[in-house]
Amino acid sequence: DTAVSQTPKYLVTQMGNDKSIKCEQNLGHDTMYWYKQDSKKFLKIMFSYNNKELIINETVPNRFSPKSPDKAHLNLHINSLELGDSAVYFCASSLGLKNTEAFFGQGTRLTVV
Amino acid sequence: SQQGEEDPQALSIQEGENATMNCSYKTSINNLQWYRQNSGRGLVHLILIRSNEREKHSGRLRVTLDTSKKSSSLLITASRAADTASYFCARVTGTASKLTFGTGTRLQVTL
Structure with a gap:
C-alpha cells in the first residue's frame, strides 16, 4: 500500500560507478520530485517532473539524469559517482504543480566509497 | 541564502510540555508547510x-x-515521546512547485 516507494533503500558503491534509483507512486499524482538530503539534514530539490515533462532542474551536475517513463515513475540515474554524491535521496510526489503538498518516499541512502 | 532558518536547531522537553519551533524566511511566499521526519525515514x-x-x-x-x-x-x-523527530518548514514561492526547506529543528521528547 506504499504511496511513494523507492528502491533500493541502501546503496553502497565505488567511485566512478554508474547507479540508478527507482521511484514509483500509486497516488495518481501528476508531479514528482527528487530531493537530496546531505549529512547535515539539509534538503534541496534536484528535479521536478509534471506529467513526464521536466519542470525544474536545479543546477544539478549533468552526471545526474532523471527519467520519467510515465507519470507514476521518476527514476534517477547517476554516472561516474563521486564521494560528494553520498547522501540520502528522496523521491516525492504531489497532486499537481499548484498543489504542492508533497508525499515522500522512505529515501535511498547512497554511500560512495 | 534562500533557505529558511529554523530556531532552535535542537529542543529537548519532557512529555506533556509544549514545543514551539520557529521558521524565518527572506522572500514572499505562496504558502508555507511543515513536515516531520523521523530518524531514517x-x-x-x-x-x-x-x-x-x-x-x-x-x-x-x-x-x-x-x-x-x-x-x-x-x-x-x-x-508525547512519539513526537520525537526533526521538524522542517518548507516554503513555496512564485509559480515554481518546489519546496524550499529550512534547516530543521530536532525535537526530543523524554518521558
Missing part, C-alpha cells in the same frame, strides 16, 4: 498555511504565519 506532511492565513490548527498542532515578519511558528501541545 521520509518526510511526512503536517500542515499547510497559505500566505493570506494567519493561523491553522490540526489536532495538537498550531501553526501561525506572520508575513510582515516573514516568520512562522509550529506549536505542538501536550507533547
Whole structure:
C-alpha cells in the first residue's frame, strides 16, 4: 500500500560507478520530485517532473539524469559517482504543480566509497 | 541564502510540555508547510498555511504565519515521546512547485 516507494533503500558503491534509483507512486499524482538530503539534514530539490515533462532542474551536475517513463515513475540515474554524491535521496510526489503538498518516499541512502 | 532558518536547531522537553519551533524566511511566499521526519525515514506532511492565513490548527498542532515578519511558528501541545523527530518548514514561492526547506529543528521528547 506504499504511496511513494523507492528502491533500493541502501546503496553502497565505488567511485566512478554508474547507479540508478527507482521511484514509483500509486497516488495518481501528476508531479514528482527528487530531493537530496546531505549529512547535515539539509534538503534541496534536484528535479521536478509534471506529467513526464521536466519542470525544474536545479543546477544539478549533468552526471545526474532523471527519467520519467510515465507519470507514476521518476527514476534517477547517476554516472561516474563521486564521494560528494553520498547522501540520502528522496523521491516525492504531489497532486499537481499548484498543489504542492508533497508525499515522500522512505529515501535511498547512497554511500560512495 | 534562500533557505529558511529554523530556531532552535535542537529542543529537548519532557512529555506533556509544549514545543514551539520557529521558521524565518527572506522572500514572499505562496504558502508555507511543515513536515516531520523521523530518524531514517521520509518526510511526512503536517500542515499547510497559505500566505493570506494567519493561523491553522490540526489536532495538537498550531501553526501561525506572520508575513510582515516573514516568520512562522509550529506549536505542538501536550507533547508525547512519539513526537520525537526533526521538524522542517518548507516554503513555496512564485509559480515554481518546489519546496524550499529550512534547516530543521530536532525535537526530543523524554518521558
